[in-house]
Amino acid sequence: MVAHNLNIRSAAAAGSAPGRRSLWKKRKLRMKPRKMRDGVHWLGAVDWNRRLFDSLIPLPDGTSYNAYLVEGSEKTALIDAVDPLLLDMLQRQLAHVKRLDYVIVQHVEQDHAGGIPWVLEKYPDAKLLCSPMAKDLVVTHLHVSEERIQTVADGETLSLGNKTLTFVHTPWVHWPETMSTYLAEDRVLFSCDFLGSHIASSALYSGTDPRVLEAAKRYYAEIMMPFRTMVRRNLKKIRELDFDLIAPSHGTIHDHPELILNAYEDWASDRVSNSVVIPYISMHGSTELMVNHLVAALAERDVRAHKFELTTTDTGKLAMALVDAATIVIGSPTVYVGAHPLVYSATYLANTLKPKAKYAAIMAPTAGARKSSSKLPA
Numbered sequence: 001m002v003a004h005n006l007n008i009r010s011a012a013a014a015g016s017a018p019g020r021r022s023l024w025k026k027r028k029l030r031m032k033p034r035k036m037r038d039g040v041h042w043l044g045a046v047d048w049n050r051r052l053f054d055s056l057i058p059l060p061d062g063t064s065y066n067a068y069l070v071e072g073s074e075k076t077a078l079i080d081a082v083d084p085l086l087l088d089m090l091q092r093q094l095a096h097v098k099r100l101d102y103v104i105v106q107h108v109e110q111d112h113a114g115g116i117p118w119v120l121e122k123y124p125d126a127k128l129l130c131s132p133m134a135k136d137l138v139v140t141h142l143h144v145s146e147e148r149i150q151t152v153a154d155g156e157t158l159s160l161g162n163k164t165l166t167f168v169h170t171p172w173v174h175w176p177e178t179m180s181t182y183l184a185e186d187r188v189l190f191s192c193d194f195l196g197s198h199i200a201s202s203a204l205y206s207g208t209d210p211r212v213l214e215a216a217k218r219y220y221a222e223i224m225m226p227f228r229t230m231v232r233r234n235l236k237k238i239r240e241l242d243f244d245l246i247a248p249s250h251g252t253i254h255d256h257p258e259l260i261l262n263a264y265e266d267w268a269s270d271r272v273s274n275s276v277v278i279p280y281i282s283m284h285g286s287t288e289l290m291v292n293h294l295v296a297a298l299a300e301r302d303v304r305a306h307k308f309e310l311t312t313t314d315t316g317k318l319a320m321a322l323v324d325a326a327t328i329v330i331g332s333p334t335v336y337v338g339a340h341p342l343v344y345s346a347t348y349l350a351n352t353l354k355p356k357a358k359y360a361a362i363m364a365p366t367a368g369a370r371k372s373s374s375k376l377p378a
């Protein structure tokens with residue numbers, strides 16, 4: 001059976017007429033709230049069709065925008081919302097929730113907070129809780145009036161009756177205002193983007209599925225790697241909490257938290273692998289000859305090479321290879337008076353991602369390179 005889920009983007013791309021649009025709507029895969037614990041539910045939207053994030057990183061496995069509903073004996077809180085493009089999914093899930101006392105915004109970026117204005121309109125008595133750093137962003141990005149916002153300090157607790165939420169500031173994973181929320185009674189850590197993964201799945205939990213770690217590495221490489229030092233600091237901080245579940249805002253819920261924590265600790269550490277990332281462009285084959293020679297020479301020495309021909313490279317895979325490579329070697333022909341534009345682009349990205357590579361080099365063929373390289377092994 002093929003599950004069809006067509007979101008606004010794909011329906012628009014298909015140039016759908018009004019009649020067809022309602023058909024697309026009916027065919028949308030709608031997830032109901034899913035119980036994690038008594039009074040704790042996953043809400044949100046699984047975006048099976050999204051193929052690009054930040055208009056930069058390919059999403060071969062889609063993604064999800066997770067929100068969580070925590071109902072205590074006295075008060076109810078919603079943690080985060082969804083991307084406005086799939087807001088109708090959250091609207092349906094909240095249709096039967098009559099009262100909301102708190103809306104917790106852990107991160108103001110659009111894919112989680114974009115749906116917040118609608119939530120505040122539906123629940124006019126709800127207070128918006130966020131970190132002090134987030135307050136200005138909430139006002140300027142979401143146009144929420146200041147009277148509805150209550151900031152929460154690092155370590156501050158909020159009682160919902162029989163459930164207690166503790167706010168844990170986790171700055172720079174990956175915006176300065178980001179925080180996590182810890183639910184002590186149920187041993188759940190809601191971590192927002194931190195420890196998340198771009199993967200669309202009908203499974204609620206990650207289990208030991210290796211695809212989740214692959215998707216999490218892609219996500220880490222693009223979003224978290226530039227803030228590696230802060231990642232380490234925040235990992236230490238959350239390690240002090242006792243939890244069985246890590247519930248991020250993208251991807252499946254980690255029910256084997258050690259797997260994702262260990263992976264993050266490794267990625268964010270100073271350890272490098274003896275591997276070489278080789279992004280390159282070859283216009284007439286000369287650079288490719290040099291690259292192939294280098295790859296063969298490295299292989300003879302048992303050094304792993306990751307070769308990325310930049311006109312066809314998945315940027316996410318390049319970013320993932322940069323997570324622990326010790327060396328980067330860039331290959332480019334000369335175009336006009338400099339490197340090939342795609343090499344500039346890849347180099348700019350690599351600089352931005354701040355990988356922990358120890359060595360870098362540039363290869364550029366000079367006049368006669370093809371002649372001399374013909375003597376090299378293929």
Ligand SMILES: [Fe+2]
Pocket residue numbers: 107109174193
């Ligand atoms: Fe984000």
Ligand SMILES: [Fe+2]
Pocket residue numbers: 109111112193249250
């Ligand atoms: Fe996000």
